[in-house]
Amino acid sequence: MTYEGRTPPYPLFIYLDGQPVLVVGAGEVAERKIATLLDYGARVRVVAPEATERVRAWGCEGAVSLDLRPFASGDCRDALLVVAATSNEEVNRAVHAEASAQRTLVNVVDVPALCTCIVPSIMRRGQLQVAVSTAGAAPSVARRIRASLERQYPDYWERYIDLLGEVRLLVKERVPGEAARRTPLFEALGAAGIEGRLAAGERLSAEDVYREVVEPAIRKADQ
Structure with missing residues (x-):
């Protein structure tokens, strides 16, 4: 069985400590993505014309590199992973096209068709991580399974x-x-x-x- 005509994704854990990651967008959804990327040690660059207060604070603190401007050609260069978290379909498609052209992993939030990688729902207990994915078919189910795992494996x-x-x-x-x-x-x-x-x-x-x-x-x- 496939979803949206695609073969299910290959499960993979990736070390991001010190690795360059581009996030396009700096709204509330992007903020959550950035927070997780920072937790995993990524070197995050953010490109967006506007940003939440928290993302701006990260930029002032040096936790992220923040460029307050629209996405432009060449922004994906040198990134190991690109995350697009915008509500602009045109921008999302441009990010996907550029990242794909240079064979960079790209995740366009909530648009599985524009993803070469997806972010699963994660149950984490230190070094123990269990990732749950429905390949975008039923995210709420993945979250429910994660919650069940959190009860099964306490702190x-x-x-x-x-x-x-x-x-x-x-x-x-x-x-x-x-x-x-x-x-x-x-x-x-x-x-x-x-x-x-x-x-x-x-x-x-x-x-x-x-x-x-x-x-x-x-x-x-x-x-």
């Missing part, structure tokens, strides 16, 4: 994932040999019920978990 999951990452680094440092030797240790770690202990308010360090879970698993594997 303590951020600490849980961070803790597993810390213990994983200890295993890599302390357990020599081929990767296959460490695989059962990681499996034991995931099956140890640590998330339940964190949910109950217990404070655990990486060293605690290594001693309680990993060391017994090493002894069992070596028997």
Whole structure:
């Protein structure tokens, strides 16, 4: 099945830390997009004839580069990603045409036909992210699924994932040999019920978990 005659998009997470992103538009919708891009470390340039107070403040603070003028040919140059968040169809099409011509990823908000990439609804708990997309067919459904995931994975999951990452680094440092030797240790770690202990308010360090879970698993594997 396709929506609007298009093949479903390929899921991809992209690192934006320090990467150049152009946002065309600076209204309320664009403001929300910019805020998210800044959260992910993007180097944001904004082009728009007018801007909300918050976007102007970001420009004055140096958080974004703000050009208060209409979109012009050449603005997409050097951007890794372009986001068009305007209510002007002509501008949106011009942004899409230029970005596509130079093979730059482009997202035109709420216009799937003018997108080479889309932004999913995201459930985030630190390093844990679950992205939900309906490829523009039913955004409200994607948001409802995200809300359900947020209830399913409460805030303590951020600490849980961070803790597993810390213990994983200890295993890599302390357990020599081929990767296959460490695989059962990681499996034991995931099956140890640590998330339940964190949910109950217990404070655990990486060293605690290594001693309680990993060391017994090493002894069992070596028997």
